[in-house]
Each structure stands twice: as structure tokens, then as C-alpha cells.
Amino acid sequence: GPDAYLHTGMYTFQVGPDGERSDVNARFSYMWRKVEGEWKIVHHHSSAVPKAPGSEQAEATAETMYPVAQDNFKRWNDALVEKDYEKVASLYSSEELSFLPTVSPDFIRDTADAHDYFVEFVKKLPDGTITADDVQPYGPDAYLHTGMYTFMTGPKSDRQPVEARFSYMWKQVDGDWKIVHHHSSALPEGSSTEPEEFTLTSAGDDVPDIDTQLQESEDKKVALTDIIKTMLTGGDNNKGKGKK
Numbered sequence: 001g002p003d004a005y006l007h008t009g010m011y012t013f014q015v016g017p018d019g020e021r022s023d024v025n026a027r028f029s030y031m032w033r034k035v036e037g038e039w040k041i042v043h044h045h046s047s048a049v050p051k052a053p054g055s056e057q058a059e060a061t062a063e064t065m066y067p068v069a070q071d072n073f074k075r076w077n078d079a080l081v082e083k084d085y086e087k088v089a090s091l092y093s094s095e096e097l098s099f100l101p102t103v104s105p106d107f108i109r110d111t112a113d114a115h116d117y118f119v120e121f122v123k124k125l126p127d128g129t130i131t132a133d134d135v136q137p138y139g140p141d142a143y144l145h146t147g148m149y150t151f152m153t154g155p156k157s158d159r160q161p162v163e164a165r166f167s168y169m170w171k172q173v174d175g176d177w178k179i180v181h182h183h184s185s186a187l188p189e190g191s192s193t194e195p196e197e198f199t200l201t202s203a204g205d206d207v208p209d210i211d212t213q214l215q216e217s218e219d220k221k222v223a224l225t226d227i228i229k230t231m232l233t234g235g236d237n238n239k240g241k242g243k244k
Contacts, residue, residue: 003034010049025049065137069145070130072170072177077128085118093171093178102164102184124153131163141172163187 007030014021031043072091079087092099092114099108101117108114133147145168152159169181 061137065143066135069135080126083122085122088118089115093180098181100183126151126153144169
């Protein structure tokens with residue numbers, strides 16, 4: 001009739017102090033009725049929107065999977081630091097493996113080739129540190145771990161940083177966490193998070209002009225890049241080999 005109506009729908013409340021406001025999504029039902037000429041609420045039902053089926057489990061998985069990813073990376077890196085190529089290779093799945101290494105052109109598809117790669121790689125004395133990462137769970141027994149890491153390589157007297165990007169897909173195989181996919185690539189030249197610092201002096205009778213100084217600085221950068229590449233590939237000793 002003209003003196004009552006039902007109002008239903010969805011609304012969002014902003015709650016919390018300034019600077020820390022958060023959304024609360026809810027559903028509502030109002031029954032309004034005229035009482036002595038004024039609109040009054042005679043019924044009001046408000047309830048928070050329930051989570052989608054499985055979402056709570058997914059959230060719990062995301063929360064619990066991140067420390068699992070950190071622990072698995074530590075096991076992988078510790079084996080590198082210990083120069084235990086057998087242990088490193090054992091972390092890779094023997095089935096359906098997809099491995100694109102940092103310093104090899106090969107597309108590795110089995111643990112035997114992964115083993116051969118790490119025999120050479122541990123000679124560079126690598127020690128990796130994750131600088132940024134993200135973990136995406138795929139059910140309770142698989143997750144994708146992506147991000148950035150920096151490897152320190154070379155002898156103690158001349159350690160050199162190598163910045164790289166990574167993607168790991170870990171999966172539980174017969175109760176053990178195994179790497180089924182690993183893609184690692186050095187950052188492209190010129191994209192280092194630590195830009196080169198240099199100072200240009202003013203042109204004069206006894207100093208090169210600005211263009212010459214810029215070219216000299218670029219030559220130094222190229223030379224440094226060549227040194228790092230040589231260190232990663234093992235120099236002339238690895239020429240002609242399938243693994244670098």
C-alpha cells in the first residue's frame with residue numbers, strides 16, 4: 001500500500017579511524033511504515049556478506065604457504081652454499097621438469113641435466129638472497145614463487161653481486177616438495193637497482209670534453225659487464241660446452 005515498503009540490497013560500511021579505514025560489505029533488509037504520518041523502520045536485518053565457498057581455505061593456504069616457500073628456498077640455497085650439487089639436483093622433480101637456468105642456454109627437462117648444470121654452477125660459490133617475492137598457492141600441495149634475488153659469487157677476496165629474476169613452481173611429489181619449474185634470468189643490462197655513479201668535469205685545455213667523458217664512462221660499464229659475464233660463464237674453459 002501507500003504507507004509501507006520493503007527496501008533490500010547491499011551496502012558497504014567504512015569503519016576505523018582516519019588513515020586506517022577499511023571496508024565491510026553487508027546485505028540489508030528494511031521494512032518502512034508510516035506511523036502517525038512519519039516513516040519508521042519496523043524491521044531491519046543487516047548481515048556481513050559471507051565469504052565465497054573455499055575462500056577461507058584459500059586464505060589459510062596463502063598464509064601458511066609463504067613460510068613454506070621461504071623454507072624451501074633456504075634448503076635450495078643452503079645446498080648451493082655447501083657446494084652440494086647432488087642435494088640441489090635432488091630438489092628438482094624427476095618428472096615433467098622445466099628448468100631454464102641463469103647461465104646456461106639449455107632447456108633442462110630432467111634431473112640428470114640439472115645435476116650436470118649444478119656441478120659447474122657451484123664452482124662459482126653462489127649465495128642467493130631474495131630481495132622481493134610473491135607466493136601464489138595452487139591448492140594445498142603446489143605454489144608459484146616469483147620475485148627477485150641477488151647472488152654473491154666468486155672468491156672471498158672478490159665477491160661480485162649478480163641481480164636476477166626468478167620463478168619457481170614447487171609441488172609435493174610423494175610427500176616431498178619438488179621443483180617442477182624454475183626460470184632464472186639476470187637483469188637486462190642497464191636495469192640494475194644500483195645505478196653507476198660518475199662525475200663529469202667541465203671541458204677545458206687539460207680535460208676531455210663532455211662527450212668524451214660520457215663515452216669513457218660507457219666503455220667502463222661495458223668492460224664491467226664483460227667481466228661479470230666471463231665470471232658467470234667460466235671464461236674460455238667452458239667454450240664449446242653445452243653447460244656453462
